[in-house]
Structures are given as structure tokens and as C-alpha cells.
Amino acid sequence: MIPAIGLIVGILLGLILHPTVPLWLQPYLPIAVVAALDAVFGALRSVLDGIFNDRIFVISFLSNVVVAAVIVFLGDQLGVGSQMSTGVVVVLSMRIFANVAAIRRHLLKA
Amino acid sequence: MAGQSKHRPAKSGRIARLRLRRSLRPHLSRTQVLLTAIFVLLGFATTAAISGTSANAILSNARQSDLVAVLDDLAGREARLQAEATRLENARQTLLGGNEYQAVTEAKRRANALAQLAGTQKLAGSGIQVTISRNLTATTLLDAIQELRDSGATGIEISDKDLAVRVVANTWFADTETGVSVSGTELHLPIFIRVIGDSSVLAPALRIPGGLVDTVQAGGGKVVITELPDVEINATVPLQMP
Known part of the structure; x- marks a missing residue:
């Protein structure tokens, strides 16, 4: 419950403060957000599975974000940055879909 | 959790x-x-x-060549506006000076420019002549005219062997069986377009991919563009009294 409120607080903070993303971070932030969403949905699924572990969640959250950013950075250096970010987004969204499907099966039995 | x-x-x-x-x-x-x-x-x-993406998503996703084009476009527009501003400022200074002769000259110059735009005056100057022998539709012609206007054409005349029509702001085009109709005058192929303006800008404008030359030749037609030092536009639009 408190983390959910935290999410809303974060969104409100973002809306109120209107942060300008530093230029060097701009290509990586959207990818990092998608990676973080993947970790969050994975966590929600494991809560329903009864195997949620906060340590695993924190580590997977951070590593997801870092790995996604590093992959895109590497792609940028190799000159295939946009293709790489497309690839990362595709893979992460597939995982998000799979996790959401599992959550749906749990809660709705459908 | x-x-x-x-x-x-x-x-x-x-x-x-x-x-x-x-x-x-x-x-x-x-x-x-x-x-x-x-x-x-x-x-x-x-x-x-x-919020970071919505502001400049178009520019950040554009390729380098597109960005260069956008920048060029902006620089060109700025130069044109600067020149316009300088000219207007000069005109204002002249008019404020109260010299009646200069005021009359300025008014004449403006009337002259408006006559060119309205097509009530014959024109002569350097420019290009475009000959289209086959496969011309009204749509293609309209696109070509717009392209010429964008490239700074001061006067445009469309003609065939017998008839000539001056192109002005309210000129319209329609397809006919043997050619095109320009503001109600039926023209038969081959059709000539005489344009006064900077030929080094006008000619490339018609040769751009998807432009007049491209479209006509794709349908098996032929376009000849000749740059001429002396183009005469004799067709005029009758002056209508308001």
C-alpha cells in the first residue's frame, strides 16, 4: 500500500517539478523505465505466486534498469542504437505481457 | 509487499x-x-x-540529413525575413522623411509589385521555359505551380500553341480529354510553362524526386526545361474594378 502511494507521489512530483532530463540520459531513460516496469510486473506476479522476495525484487529492479541502459549505450557506440533500443523494448514488453497474463490467470482464473 | x-x-x-x-x-x-x-x-x-519526449520528439528522432534540411530551411527563412525587415525599415524611413517624390516612388513601386502579383501587367526577365509533351494531369500541374511559387517565381504563364493563360492566385486547373483546362481555357498538349525568376532555383525545384519531371516521366511523358535569359510573359488578367 505504501509503495503504491509512493508511486503516485513520484508521478505527482514529476508533474509538478517538470524535470528536464539531461541530454546524456535522454536515450536511456525511456528504456530504463520500461525495464523497471518489467521488474514491477514480475514482482506483482511473484506476490501472487507467493514467492515474493524483497531482496530479489530490489536487485532485479536495479539490474534490469542498468542492463537495459548498458545494452542501449553499447548499441549507440556500435552505431545501432535505435535498433538496439527497439530490440530491448520488444523483449521487455513481451515479458511484461507474459507477466500480466500470469497475474490475470491468478486473479481472474482466465 | x-x-x-x-x-x-x-x-x-x-x-x-x-x-x-x-x-x-x-x-x-x-x-x-x-x-x-x-x-x-x-x-x-x-x-x-x-515530458522529456513530447517536447522535441520530432527533432530527436529525425535523421541527420533531415536535421540539416530543417536547419537550412530555418537559416534561409531567417535571411529572407531579415531582408524583408530591412527593406520595410528603409521604406518607413523614406516615408517618414516626408519627401513627396519619394512617397510617390514608393507607392508606384508597390503598385508595380501588386500588378505583378495580380497578373495585370506584362512581364519580362530571366527565367525558365518548361515544355511538357505528354501525360500531364491537372494535379501534377498544380503541384508544379506550387513548387514554382515556393521557389520564388514572380510570374507564371501556361500556354499551348495558340492560347496563353497567366497564373495568378485564383487560377484553377481541371483535366480535359486532350490536355488541361486552366481557369476555363482549354489547353492542348504540348504545354509550355514560362516562369520568371531565379532559374538556378526554379529548374531544380521541378526536378526534385516526386516533382513534375519525376511524375510526368514515370507515366511515359517528356519534360524539357530550358533556362532562358529573356522570358516574356504577355498574357495578363483583365483588371477588375471593385
Whole structure:
């Protein structure tokens, strides 16, 4: 419950403060957000599975974000940055879909 | 979302919902604080990413060549506006000077420019002549005229062997069986377009991919563009009294 409120607080903070993303971070932030969403949905699924572990969640959250950013950075250096970010987004969204499907099966039995 | 020690998947939806409800129960612990911090960060990053992309998404996704084109376009527009501003400023200074002769000259110059635009005056100057022998539709012709206007054409005349029509602001085009109709005058192929303006700008404008030359030749027609030092536009539009 408190983390959910935290999410809303974060969104409100973002809306109120209107942060300008530093230029060097701009290509990586959207990818990092998608990676973080993947970790969050994975966590929600494991809560329903009864195997949620906060340590695993924190580590997977951070590593997801870092790995996604590093992959895109590497792609940028190799000159295939946009293709790489497309690839990362595709893979992460597939995982998000799979996790959401599992959550749906749990809660709705459908 | 407290850590659960029982490692077994939910057998039924009821158990899953129970687990969800239990994890939603507010209680303060180190884990909750950590998770809350992470979620605040996530929310903040999400909104930052969203507001960051909406502002200049078009430019940041554009290729380098597109950006160069946009920059060129802006530089060109700025130069044109600067020149316009200087000219108007000069005209203002002259008029403020109160010299009647200069005021008359300025008024004549303006009347002359307007006559060119309205097509009530014959024109002569350097420019290009375009000959189209086959496969010309009204749409293609309209596109070509727009392209010529964008390239700074001061006067445009469309003609065939016998008839000539001056192109002005309210000129219209329609397809006919043997050619095109320009403001009601039926012209038969081959059709000549005489344009006064900077030929080094006008000619490339018609040769751009998807432009007049491209479209006509794709349909098996032929376009000849000749740059001439002396183009005469004799067709005029009768002056209508308001």
C-alpha cells in the first residue's frame, strides 16, 4: 500500500517539478523505465505466486534498469542504437505481457 | 509487499487475492520504506521520460540529413525575413522623411509589385521555359505551380500553341480529354510553362524526386526545361474594378 502511494507521489512530483532530463540520459531513460516496469510486473506476479522476495525484487529492479541502459549505450557506440533500443523494448514488453497474463490467470482464473 | 516464506504457487484465485490483500496491508518496515523509495523513483522517472519526449520528439528522432534540411530551411527563412525587415525599415524611413517624390516612388513601386502579383501587367526577365509533351494531369500541374511559387517565381504563364493563360492566385486547373483546362481555357498538349525568376532555383525545384519531371516521366511523358535569359510573359488578367 505504501509503495503504491509512493508511486503516485513520484508521478505527482514529476508533474509538478517538470524535470528536464539531461541530454546524456535522454536515450536511456525511456528504456530504463520500461525495464523497471518489467521488474514491477514480475514482482506483482511473484506476490501472487507467493514467492515474493524483497531482496530479489530490489536487485532485479536495479539490474534490469542498468542492463537495459548498458545494452542501449553499447548499441549507440556500435552505431545501432535505435535498433538496439527497439530490440530491448520488444523483449521487455513481451515479458511484461507474459507477466500480466500470469497475474490475470491468478486473479481472474482466465 | 512483505517477504513470504511459504514458497508455493497459488492454487486458486481466492488464495492469490488473499496474498495480494495481505501485501497491500499498510505496515512500516525497512522493506516497505525501500520499496516506497523505488516506486517514488519509478513514478518520477516515468513522468520525466514522458515530458522529456513530447517536447522535441520530432527533432530527436529525425535523421541527420533531415536535421540539416530543417536547419537550412530555418537559416534561409531567417535571411529572407531579415531582408524583408530591412527593406520595410528603409521604406518607413523614406516615408517618414516626408519627401513627396519619394512617397510617390514608393507607392508606384508597390503598385508595380501588386500588378505583378495580380497578373495585370506584362512581364519580362530571366527565367525558365518548361515544355511538357505528354501525360500531364491537372494535379501534377498544380503541384508544379506550387513548387514554382515556393521557389520564388514572380510570374507564371501556361500556354499551348495558340492560347496563353497567366497564373495568378485564383487560377484553377481541371483535366480535359486532350490536355488541361486552366481557369476555363482549354489547353492542348504540348504545354509550355514560362516562369520568371531565379532559374538556378526554379529548374531544380521541378526536378526534385516526386516533382513534375519525376511524375510526368514515370507515366511515359517528356519534360524539357530550358533556362532562358529573356522570358516574356504577355498574357495578363483583365483588371477588375471593385
